[in-house]
Amino acid sequence: MKLLNTKNLAALSLTAAMGMASTSAMALAFPDFQVDEGSVPGGTVANVFTADKITGNYVEIATFDPAGTFDVSIQWQAGQFVANDGTLPVVTQLGSFGPGGYGLYALFQGSGTFATVGSVTTFNFASGSLGLYLDPSQNTTFTAPATGNVAWTTGNTGDDILIGTGSILSGAGTLNPTLSTCVPGAGINCGSFGTTSSFELTNAGKLYFISPDPFHNLVFNSGQLNSFVPVGTQEINGSMDAIFGQRTVPEPTTVALMGLGLLGLGLRRRKA
Template sequence: MMKSAKKMFYPAALAAGVLLSSSAMAFEDFQITESSVPGAAVNTFTADRIVGGYQEIVTFGAGTFDVSILWTAGQFFDDGTGIASQVGGFGPNTYDMYGLFQASGTFVSNGAGGSLFSFNSGGTLDLLIDADKDNAYTAPLTGDLAWTATGNTADDILLATGEVLSGAGVLDPTLSTCGPGVNCGSFGTNTDFNLTDAGKDFFTAPVPFYNVSFQSGQFDQFNVSGTQSIVGSLDAVFNVPEPSALALFGLGLLGMGGVARRKTKAKA
């Protein structure tokens, strides 16, 4: 069950990633060496973002929120073009890459039936590889931020850790893309990014690697109360502007993203 949940967001995330990557905003290049993953074939390439989808469990209080995200990588991109790689695939030589993200923050009404979100500093990010694709997670319980391992995660490879530095987001149900309840807002978080030894074998350039990462997400409609499960797309890039600016930039692409996601669902 949860194994499929780790992959179910890939088509929508891929569509959104293509559109975001085709924008005028450029991100820093980095080099991936996939042969460092046990069982992967030799393959080295340059990319500027990692596209994926996520499931988010968020609990809202009186003007506060606590959030926990399970993100699954779907594909690497460079200048708007998808790169042939072994991540998220099926068959021999493939592997899964995923992230566990926890954070907290505050929110206020934006006067349009939505909300503005601000992330506190101090949350956490772990980026891992499941080389043999045999793990699984279940969602946190109410008020709990920890995803529970229900498969074999003991052999997963920790690539990097990070701490949340800042972040911003907006939910706006008046957006034209939000009619069917998809692409109703965006968010961005800024974290530091500390590679492990295994991570240095995977992210092989530049050296030293970037010390700041950014996660740019889009999400579907949800109620800002109680505990909610939210899905959406999320890109990872490195050494970028402040997340508040990129969260607003993401809103400008919601129209295109909404069209792409509706087309994807129509084909399913």
């Protein structure tokens, strides 16, 4: 009878762990969010819409150290909101030159390690931070830094608004110039990268991103790498998309079940 209870506890522990893994996987889906463009200062057209992805282009300055570390400073310009699991463009005022038009951009700095084996280079992020901004007048200027460990310089930012901040939690990328998708001579789509960062809205951001409430606390960025040589300081450009997700905390019951399961496994090991 005691052996049967031990087995049951072990099964409960496995079930709880599988439940947690499922929850983590779900965070990588395309959750919806709502935007209220009427909250942008100076806007004259109210527009509330639902989307699940933001697409855009980026330019980054990356500095590679011979010791195998790198620093990157990225400037990203949002170009479009997309819905229906990233398949349906949404009509918005982002980038419009008419009434209510505005810009949306992000600045990101990160660092990590890299290694090249043959022609393939892999990257792993260790730390980083980001800021997401509204540009109501669409007149912000950007000046690239000399090295990847320095932030971009911005101008005409008197009316810009910080709406979200975050810190990198994980990230990796691969550069492979020999890929069939890497167009000879142009170096397009020679690799990819992805990062997961925490995300927190400012008070102004809560007026722009209105749902869910509280808002998603993760942002997943994924992009493609055009060809470059990971030596010294490089200017790299490409496309990068962003989706949001929710980092969940296990329910107390789940934690308790896992604890009981581990206890059961411990008892079983002692008897063995």
